Amino acid sequence: MSEITSENFTNGMRHLAAAVNVISAMVNGKPRGMLATAVCSVCAAPPTLLVCINQTAEMYTSISEGKRFCVSVLNEQQHETATKFMKADRDDRFNHFEWDTIATGAPAVRHALVNFDAELDTSFDAGTHTVFLGRVIGMRIADKGQSLIYNAGGFAGLRDVSSDLSN
Numbered sequence: 277m278s279e280i281t282s283e284n285f286t287n288g289m290r291h292l293a294a295a296v297n298v299i300s301a302m303v304n305g306k307p308r309g310m311l312a313t314a315v316c317s318v319c320a321a322p323p324t325l326l327v328c329i330n331q332t333a334e335m336y337t338s339i340s341e342g343k344r345f346c347v348s349v350l351n352e353q354q355h356e357t358a359t360k361f362m363k364a365d366r367d368d369r370f371n372h373f374e375w376d377t378i379a380t381g382a383p384a385v386r387h388a389l390v391n392f393d394a395e396l397d398t399s400f401d402a403g404t405h406t407v408f409l410g411r412v413i414g415m416r417i418a419d420k421g422q423s424l425i426y427n428a429g430g431f432a433g434l435r436d437v438s439s440d441l442s443n
């Protein structure tokens with residue numbers, strides 16, 4: 277058995293492949309955001325998702341105070357832009373993505389697979405992070421594209437191994 281330390285836990289979590297998202301908010305008229313994999317559907321009625329954000333991140337304050345945010349689920353073709361976005365200073369990140377707004381005024385990444393525009397419903401702290409539940413009030417779905425995946429410290433695309441789970 278592996279020793280349970282924060283470092284080992286983080287190493288284990290490197291194997292939890294996940295879709296790459298931009299979580300964003302408009303802060304004093306400026307588009308701000310960060311990459312995140314800790315995004316999950318909560319329920320469809322009412323349409324609700326959650327994001328889990330480190331309390332040291334700018335988005336923690338932005339969502340706590342502004343109570344609106346957008347989740348843009350990235351397309352695998354956006355991997356180079358996602359890398360530039362990740363490495364850029366906060367002020368420069370949205371110079372890399374084309375963006376517009378949908379319902380809340382938060383910046384929505386264009387050409388993402390889907391944008392979920394949400395109003396903050398509730399939140400709770402979990403150690404260093406805070407879980408924010410958002411009620412989705414605006415959405416835009418692309419008609420094609422594949423997910424950008426983060427796994428084992430790098431970006432990857434999807435490879436279909438079995439697409440029919442109906443039986």
Ligand SMILES: Cc1cc2nc3c(=O)[nH]c(=O)nc-3n(C[C@H](O)[C@H](O)[C@H](O)COP(=O)(O)O)c2cc1C
Pocket residue numbers: 296309310311312313314315328329330332333334335362366426
């Ligand atoms: C692929 C990827 C996924 C990430 N997922 C999360 C996440 O789910 N939650 C989180 O708080 N930080 C996550 N991070 C880290 C933040 O993106 C990073 O710390 C960011 O710089 C924080 O924003 P700030 O610099 O504006 O404070 C992730 C980073 C990468 C590269």
